[in-house]
Amino acid sequence: MNLPNEAKINYLNYPKGLKSWLLTVDHKRIGVMYLAAITLFFAIGGLLALVIRTELFTPDNMFLTKKMYNQMFTLHGAIMIFLFIIPSIPAALGNFILPIQIGAKDVAFPRLNLASWYIYVFGSLFCLYSIWEGAVDTGWTFYTPYSSTTDTSVVSMMLGVFILGFSSIFTGLNFIVTVHKLRAPGMTWYKMPLMIWGLYATAIIQVLATPVLGITVVLLILERTLGMGIFDPAMGGDPVLFQHFFWFYSHPAVYIMILPGMGIISELIATFSHKKIFGYKAIAFSSLGIAFTSFLVWAHHMFTSGQSEFAAMIFSFLTFFVGIPSGIKVFNWVATMYKGSIDLKTPMLYAISFLILFSVGGLTGIFLGALSVDIHLHDTYFIVAHFHYTMMGGTVMALLGGLHYWWPKMFGRMYSEFWGRIACAFIFIGFNMTFFTQFILGTRGMPRRYATYMDQFQPLHGFSSIGSYVLGFGFLIMAIYLIHSLRNGKIASANPWGALTFEWETTSPPHPHNFEHEPKVTHGPYDFDTVLREREE
Amino acid sequence: MDSTSSTYLPTPSSTIAPEVDALFNFILLASFAIFVIVVAVTLYFSWRYRRKVAGDGLTYGVDHNIKLEILWTTIPTILILIVFVWGFKTYIKMNVVPGDAIEIKATGQKWFWTFDYKEGANLVNELVVPVNKPIKLLLSSQDVIHSLFVPAFRIKMDVLPNRYTITWFEATHTGEFDLFCTEFCGDGHSEMIGKVKVLPPDEYAIWLEKSSVLGEGLTLEEYGAELYKTKACYTCHSLDGSLIQGPSFKGRFGSELTMTDGTTVVSDENYLRESILNPRTKIAEGFKPIMPTFQGILKDRQIDALIAYIKAMNE
Numbered sequence: 106m107n108l109p110n111e112a113k114i115n116y117l118n119y120p121k122g123l124k125s126w127l128l129t130v131d132h133k134r135i136g137v138m139y140l141a142a143i144t145l146f147f148a149i150g151g152l153l154a155l156v157i158r159t160e161l162f163t164p165d166n167m168f169l170t171k172k173m174y175n176q177m178f179t180l181h182g183a184i185m186i187f188l189f190i191i192p193s194i195p196a197a198l199g200n201f202i203l204p205i206q207i208g209a210k211d212v213a214f215p216r217l218n219l220a221s222w223y224i225y226v227f228g229s230l231f232c233l234y235s236i237w238e239g240a241v242d243t244g245w246t247f248y249t250p251y252s253s254t255t256d257t258s259v260v261s262m263m264l265g266v267f268i269l270g271f272s273s274i275f276t277g278l279n280f281i282v283t284v285h286k287l288r289a290p291g292m293t294w295y296k297m298p299l300m301i302w303g304l305y306a307t308a309i310i311q312v313l314a315t316p317v318l319g320i321t322v323v324l325l326i327l328e329r330t331l332g333m334g335i336f337d338p339a340m341g342g343d344p345v346l347f348q349h350f351f352w353f354y355s356h357p358a359v360y361i362m363i364l365p366g367m368g369i370i371s372e373l374i375a376t377f378s379h380k381k382i383f384g385y386k387a388i389a390f391s392s393l394g395i396a397f398t399s400f401l402v403w404a405h406h407m408f409t410s411g412q413s414e415f416a417a418m419i420f421s422f423l424t425f426f427v428g429i430p431s432g433i434k435v436f437n438w439v440a441t442m443y444k445g446s447i448d449l450k451t452p453m454l455y456a457i458s459f460l461i462l463f464s465v466g467g468l469t470g471i472f473l474g475a476l477s478v479d480i481h482l483h484d485t486y487f488i489v490a491h492f493h494y495t496m497m498g499g500t501v502m503a504l505l506g507g508l509h510y511w512w513p514k515m516f517g518r519m520y521s522e523f524w525g526r527i528a529c530a531f532i533f534i535g536f537n538m539t540f541f542t543q544f545i546l547g548t549r550g551m552p553r554r555y556a557t558y559m560d561q562f563q564p565l566h567g568f569s570s571i572g573s574y575v576l577g578f579g580f581l582i583m584a585i586y587l588i589h590s591l592r593n594g595k596i597a598s599a600n601p602w603g604a605l606t607f608e609w610e611t612t613s614p615p616h617p618h619n620f621e622h623e624p625k626v627t628h629g630p631y632d633f634d635t636v637l638r639e640r641e642e
Numbered sequence: 643m644d645s646t647s648s649t650y651l652p653t654p655s656s657t658i659a660p661e662v663d664a665l666f667n668f669i670l671l672a673s674f675a676i677f678v679i680v681v682a683v684t685l686y687f688s689w690r691y692r693r694k695v696a697g698d699g700l701t702y703g704v705d706h707n708i709k710l711e712i713l714w715t716t717i718p719t720i721l722i723l724i725v726f727v728w729g730f731k732t733y734i735k736m737n738v739v740p741g742d743a744i745e746i747k748a749t750g751q752k753w754f755w756t757f758d759y760k761e762g763a764n765l766v767n768e769l770v771v772p773v774n775k776p777i778k779l780l781l782s783s784q785d786v787i788h789s790l791f792v793p794a795f796r797i798k799m800d801v802l803p804n805r806y807t808i809t810w811f812e813a814t815h816t817g818e819f820d821l822f823c824t825e826f827c828g829d830g831h832s833e834m835i836g837k838v839k840v841l842p843p844d845e846y847a848i849w850l851e852k853s854s855v856l857g858e859g860l861t862l863e864e865y866g867a868e869l870y871k872t873k874a875c876y877t878c879h880s881l882d883g884s885l886i887q888g889p890s891f892k893g894r895f896g897s898e899l900t901m902t903d904g905t906t907v908v909s910d911e912n913y914l915r916e917s918i919l920n921p922r923t924k925i926a927e928g929f930k931p932i933m934p935t936f937q938g939i940l941k942d943r944q945i946d947a948l949i950a951y952i953k954a955m956n957e
Contacts, residue, residue, distance in 0.1 A: 381703035440707075
């Protein structure tokens with residue numbers, strides 16, 4: 106296709122029309138379409154969370170029946186996990202950034218990429234339909250035999266999850282091939298930005314683990330519709346088998362959620378410190394190490410399930426070894442800041458928030474990996490706090506940092522730095538108020554998934570609920586200034602942060618084909634020490 | 643009252659609890675130290691190396707330091723190996739039941755706990771045990787997966803429908819302790835709460851003897867009133883005409899009821915007895931077949947007592 110040779114042509118305005126968006130094979134547009142979809146689901150999931158926290162303000166049922174409460178927390182979990190966080194960084198930001206960062210025109214299979222967006226939308230419609238038909242009340246973990254016997258619409262939710270899985274597999278497959286085959290001349294593996302290593306490790310897990318989830322939900326559907334006894338003991342099945350299948354996917358899935366976030370953090374800390382990243386290879390290989398080890402720890406979710414003590418010992422041991430690479434990454438990021446030139450812009454504030462919150466998330470994981478302590482903490486609010494610190498304090502902070510970082514590149518406008526910092530402060534403080542409290546609740550013995558609770562837990566629950574409003578307010582501010590910036594923000598330059606990866610060499614927003622000339626690798630992604638000096642001379 | 647109680651962990655009240663708490667506190671201390679170092683260094687660097695003049699961003703590459711990297715890999719590795727071994731050792735103790743333990747059968751079902759004693763006593767949502775004596779709980783479920791959790795004892799074990807699981811504890815304090823269900827099991831999950839009552843050995847012996855006889859010294863109606871509470875009928879059946887999960891006892895006896903299949907039934911003694919033993923054979927209109935069977939849980943005299951009590955609700 107010959108494009109008009111004008112500077113004003115970019116992927117957003119050429120070609121024009123709704124149809125050109127809905128049938129686009131441009132990875133940037135597909136990324137933006139994913140971004141719109143995950144934002145919508147994050148808003149729905151977030152509102153559900155606020156409803157839950159409001160209900161939990163008092164010990165007794167306030168405005169929800171117990172059943173409605175159970176449906177609310179199930180939907181919050183299912184939407185946040187399957188519709189928001191799994192596709193968030195890889196499919197939205199990753200789609201936009203991955204091909205540009207390696208100097209490619211697009212992903213390896215552009216049509217498959219568009220198909221995975223439609224499959225995602227199709228799958229999410231099934232999930233939403235299940236709300237209307239009788240919202241699922243099993244928890245996002247769908248444990249049998251409760252899920253085999255409840256009268257809510259488990260089957261449509263399962264179908265939704267099954268379909269969504271294909272979207273995830275296709276994205277992963279696409280990324281693996283793209284990284285292998287479409288890197289620009291001169292971009293060797295060790296010249297790839299760490300974001301790419303993160304996405305690559307994620308893609309491997311997506312392709313290898315997701316089919317297991319697909320098989321598991323199909324078995325559950327067969328049990329519910331045809332009465333095949335697989336998990337329900339009333340039909341001769343074994344309910345704990347479901348837990349093994351489920352966590353065989355869902356534990357690696359935790360790393361589908363966090364690895365791409367770690368990729369973003371590497372970019373942010375290096376760029377905003379103008380500093381060569383510390384321990385490039387350690388970070389890159391720890392991503393692959395985490396991806397590999399993540400398949401070997403699933404039964405640490407099941408220490409109280411009645412599994413053998415021997416199995417518990419093995420899984421506890423392996424669990425600790427998935428923690429080491431994550432710890433090494435954190436140390437490397439902090440070391441990168443040493444003698445840097447640190448610019449505390451909004452994305453960097455999110456990166457620092459990530460370092461603090463993810464450290465809490467990681468360190469509290471040690472309590473849960475230790476067998477004797479886990480027996481006390483399992484299925485209490487300690488777990489709830491722990492995974493929110495890793496998923497929200499980790500992945501979502503990275504996502505928000507990445508969103509602000511690439512916002513000028515995606516939309517050609519700058520967001521308000523002032524309001525960006527204010528919103529970050531609200532989110533950081535609100536998050537800690539909401540979830541740190543829950544560590545104490547859990548340690549004191551408050552079980553999770555309780556619609557009502559004993560009076561002694563009220564002060565902490567009340568404080569946590571207030572925190573959730575502060576958190577929600579932070580997101581409200583962010584929504585306002587980001588939407589406002591789309592039309593009214595300052596025009597962004599090609600490289601507002603002085604970063605060195607390929608996406609900053611093209612215009613903001615990029616040309617429909619990403620680059621006007623094929624980019625060439627002249628330096629490593631983080632060679633700030635040499636490149637900035639050369640530029641100054 | 644206890645020097646080891648803290649603001650975050652419940653007062654340790656079993657032999658295993660102090661061991662669990664010791665590891666908890668060790669991890670807390672170690673991770674707090676690591677956390678403080680990471681955060682302090684991060685914040686110090688953010689301030690010390692902040693970009694003072696816009697555009698002045700020249701730095702020198704410091705991209706590795708073998709000594710430092712070995713240090714920050716080995717220290718955490720050693721720490722987690724300590725935690726792993728320590729956690730495993732206590733865990734094994736939590737799983738090896740002493741030979742002289744008193745065995746009590748615990749059953750979970752939607753949404754209450756039943757505890758059966760060899761001597762014949764049976765209790766709902768209340769587990770009575772002697773202090774300083776190991777207690778073995780043999781657990782199973784009548785329906786979905788539940789999980790028995792006593793925070794003060796630091797014990798938790800899933801309760802499965804297709805096999806038995808075992809947990810044990812030895813209480814070190816007398817008193818009452820909360821017992822929770824911690825595996826999500828449906829609408830009544832958050833009310834599937836019981837109590838562990840720890841008695842001195844002599845009081846326990848007296849209690850056990852008395853409780854193994856059914857409602858001695860009480861009229862049927864009085865005994866029924868007691869069972870209404872102890873067997874947790876109140877979680878689903880009110881006395882004042884309001885609807886919870888099931889019909890209220892008020893005015894229920896003798897009324898003519900329409901069933902979901904359209905037939906009508908007079909709510910007499912036989913209907914009530916059938917509804918207690920086989921609750922899902924006849925379902926009154928407006929209700930769901932969710933009541934569990936009490937077959938094997940209630941003895942004849944107890945059923946008689948409950949019927950007498952329901953009758954009394956007409957007055």
